[in-house]
Amino acid sequence: MKIGILGAGQLSRMLALSGIPMGLEFEFYSPETENCVSSLGKVTVGAYDDWAQLNAFASRCDVVTFENENIPFETLRDLDEKTVVYPKAKAIQQSQDRLVEKTLFKLLDIPTVPFRAIESRDDLMAFIEEVGYPLILKTRRNGYDGKGQYKIESINDIDNINIIGKTPLIVEKMINYNREISIIGVRSQSRDTAFYDICENQHVNGVLHKTLNKQRDPRMPLAKNYLTKLMNELNYFGVITLELFDTNDGLLANEIAPRVHNSGHWTIEGTVCSQFANHIRAIAGYQLGATDSHGTYEMINMLGKVADPLEVLSKPHQTFHDYQKTPKPGRKMGHIVTVLKI
Numbered sequence: 001m002k003i004g005i006l007g008a009g010q011l012s013r014m015l016a017l018s019g020i021p022m023g024l025e026f027e028f029y030s031p032e033t034e035n036c037v038s039s040l041g042k043v044t045v046g047a048y049d050d051w052a053q054l055n056a057f058a059s060r061c062d063v064v065t066f067e068n069e070n071i072p073f074e075t076l077r078d079l080d081e082k083t084v085v086y087p088k089a090k091a092i093q094q095s096q097d098r099l100v101e102k103t104l105f106k107l108l109d110i111p112t113v114p115f116r117a118i119e120s121r122d123d124l125m126a127f128i129e130e131v132g133y134p135l136i137l138k139t140r141r142n143g144y145d146g147k148g149q150y151k152i153e154s155i156n157d158i159d160n161i162n163i164i165g166k167t168p169l170i171v172e173k174m175i176n177y178n179r180e181i182s183i184i185g186v187r188s189q190s191r192d193t194a195f196y197d198i199c200e201n202q203h204v205n206g207v208l209h210k211t212l213n214k215q216r217d218p219r220m221p222l223a224k225n226y227l228t229k230l231m232n233e234l235n236y237f238g239v240i241t242l243e244l245f246d247t248n249d250g251l252l253a254n255e256i257a258p259r260v261h262n263s264g265h266w267t268i269e270g271t272v273c274s275q276f277a278n279h280i281r282a283i284a285g286y287q288l289g290a291t292d293s294h295g296t297y298e299m300i301n302m303l304g305k306v307a308d309p310l311e312v313l314s315k316p317h318q319t320f321h322d323y324q325k326t327p328k329p330g331r332k333m334g335h336i337v338t339v340l341k342i
């Protein structure tokens with residue numbers, strides 16, 4: 001069986017690295033000229049509307065998946081007619097727009113932060129009247145790693161933002177939380193589900209810095225309940241992640257990532273079947289593998305440059321992942337996993 005992946009970054013790399021031992025073959029399609037996967041299968045460089053190239057790619061793949069939810073909906077929908085795309089394009093559509101996503105949380109009775117769509121300065125002033133400062137203004141589409149976000153603490157901040165009315169925006173109340181957590185789950189084509197430990201995440205400047213998995217976290221039952229509702233509503237196949245704020249008033253949903261997630265990288269070392277292996281199993285039509293963790297793991301992202309492997313690997317309980325990217329400030333270059341307890 002050949003699996004096609006849209007995108008050729010580190011998530012595609014780790015998906016392929018987990019599927020190759022199962023005897024699966026991989027092929028990649030990406031608009032970027034640089035990639036982390038050339039040693040793992042054929043790479044086509046092409047735009048997401050280059051149908052000559054996309055059709056040829058689809059004709060060689062039994063099933064297509066993706067590493068990034070910002071791929072145009074139309075591309076996923078039309079590819080699904082040429083071959084099979086999992087997760088389904090409709091599931092992705094819901095998470096491409098922060099307003100649609102937060103409206104879905106409300107529909108499913110999943111508590112979220114106070115929010116409103118912003119088309120004008122008047123919309124923003126009306127929201128401030130209701131909830132006060134501080135706020136966070138976000139582009140509805142195409143944001144990731146804190147990009148396209150503006151913190152608003154006073155009227156002066158509003159005067160400095162020049163995108164209001166020019167692009168679809170959402171504003172949220174900036175809330176106080178005790179922890180940021182994520183739950184990663186997987187749903188198979190036979191509708192079985194499995195979940196990994198709650199991940200406790202620390203962000204620096206909107207980018208994930210560190211993750212710790214928490215065995216038997218008290219928030220697990222509720223987080224699982226919310227993610228199950230989402231998986232069922234979206235009739236989801238594959239791995240999906242829900243990011244949540246843990247507050248004094250309970251859990252608040254922040255966002256969905258309809259894919260494998262940076263906070264789940266520890267599952268490669270920490271479980272029988274990693275998030276990557278389970279995503280592949282789900283989309284290939286296999287049964288799910290066990291998600292129980294062997295212990296407690298810490299994952300640290302290497303941003304901007306990779307550490308010296310000689311030093312990292314001098315500690316026997318550390319593993320080293322180098323995505324083989326060209327260094328750029330703030331770029332996710334690799335990660336280190338440390339076994340804290342087994």
Ligand code: ADP
Pocket residue numbers: 113136143144145146147172173174175176180203206243254255
């Ligand atoms: P991205 O798609 O960039 O991950 P997020 O909505 O997850 O976007 O925002 C990135 C980070 O910014 C979050 O992980 C959190 O640390 C902070 N953040 C986002 N929204 C809020 C909010 N409403 N209140 C408090 N912190 C927030």
Ligand code: MG
Pocket residue numbers: 145243255
């Ligand atoms: Mg996020």
